[in-house]
Amino acid sequence: MKTEACGGSADSSVGPSIFMSSAFAGAEPVPRESRTPHSSRDLLVYLTLVALTWGAWQISRLQLFEAGDDVGYWLGVAGGVMMVLLFSYPLRKRFRFAQSWGKAKWWFLVHMLLGVGGPILILVHSTFEVRSMNAAAAFYSMIIVALSGVVGRFIYSRINRGLQGEQVDFLALQQRAGLHQREAHSRLRFAPSVERRLMAFGRHEVSLRPGLWMSLRRAFWLPVKQWWTYLACVRELRGPLQDLAAQGAWSQKNQAKRQHLARKLVRRYLNSVVRVAQFTAYERLFSLWHVAHLPFVYLLVISALFHVFAVHAY
Numbered sequence: 001m002k003t004e005a006c007g008g009s010a011d012s013s014v015g016p017s018i019f020m021s022s023a024f025a026g027a028e029p030v031p032r033e034s035r036t037p038h039s040s041r042d043l044l045v046y047l048t049l050v051a052l053t054w055g056a057w058q059i060s061r062l063q064l065f066e067a068g069d070d071v072g073y074w075l076g077v078a079g080g081v082m083m084v085l086l087f088s089y090p091l092r093k094r095f096r097f098a099q100s101w102g103k104a105k106w107w108f109l110v111h112m113l114l115g116v117g118g119p120i121l122i123l124v125h126s127t128f129e130v131r132s133m134n135a136a137a138a139f140y141s142m143i144i145v146a147l148s149g150v151v152g153r154f155i156y157s158r159i160n161r162g163l164q165g166e167q168v169d170f171l172a173l174q175q176r177a178g179l180h181q182r183e184a185h186s187r188l189r190f191a192p193s194v195e196r197r198l199m200a201f202g203r204h205e206v207s208l209r210p211g212l213w214m215s216l217r218r219a220f221w222l223p224v225k226q227w228w229t230y231l232a233c234v235r236e237l238r239g240p241l242q243d244l245a246a247q248g249a250w251s252q253k254n255q256a257k258r259q260h261l262a263r264k265l266v267r268r269y270l271n272s273v274v275r276v277a278q279f280t281a282y283e284r285l286f287s288l289w290h291v292a293h294l295p296f297v298y299l300l301v302i303s304a305l306f307h308v309f310a311v312h313a314y
Contacts, residue, residue: 052120060127079121082114119146134310137303145300148293158282191240194233205277218281226270233266
């Protein structure tokens with residue numbers, strides 16, 4: 001006989017699982033978590049951006065061209081065209097007749113690639129030097145918009161699933177957390193202090209009223225609190241598990257396995273609570289980011305047009 005325990009299985013060789021109960025036996029299976037956590041994807045994206053920027057810097061140090069010669073000029077044109085094409089994605093979303101032009105995920109993917117490629121080409125074009133006021137205004141406006149885009153991508157990925165732009169269902173998140181709560185309640189009765197700590201964490205964080213300060217707290221401080229709570233639960237699990245191991249004469253391997261399952265259960269419950277709590281926070285932050293991002297975009301467009309005019313006029 002096999003029984004599910006924290007996403008894994010415990011076979012008959014280790015006896016009935018202490019984490020199972022009739023209360024959870026009839027519950028729906030808990031959906032699998034994403035195999036690639038946000039932090040890993042984010043790290044890969046940011047390392048790629050750093051590598052591309054470093055590569056642009058190294059090219060500029062070779063002094064193969066200047067911003068005003070043919071190579072530098074056409075690099076600037078290519079980067080500028082890519083920056084202009086960035087507007088195709090928001091325009092497609094705004095005009096209904098254009099919304100049937102291909103899948104949104106491909107438009108968004110192209111939007112991100114243009115948002116990286118355009119600024120990188122402009123950096124190479126400028127050789128990381130500005131020689132006039134209009135060039136400085138266009139250059140630093142582009143830097144601000146590019147950095148703002150990175151921040152927007154970070155927030156966007158928290159409220160949308162993948163490149164499809166498919167918004168995560170808030171109700172589904174709440175239901176998942178509810179399943180995890182019932183699972184934790186039924187399987188952690190042997191450690192009442194851990195159970196109480198987890199339930200208190202969930203009640204407090206999800207019930208707090210959203211606001212700007214609370215949104216920032218949930219986005220940046222809540223993961224730290226989650227980690228502290230997890231470590232506290234791990235410490236409090238040791239004693240009860242050791243007592244049960246002594247009573248049941250568990251082997252060392254069996255005890256290690258059950259300890260791993262208990263930790264996984266705690267971690268999964270905390271992740272569900274944090275995901276639900278952060279959902280509305282990131283939605284609010286994304287709307288605020290959008291309001292702050294637009295003025296910089298307008299500034300970039302104006303300064304870039306003035307720079308192009310100045311280059312061709314003088």
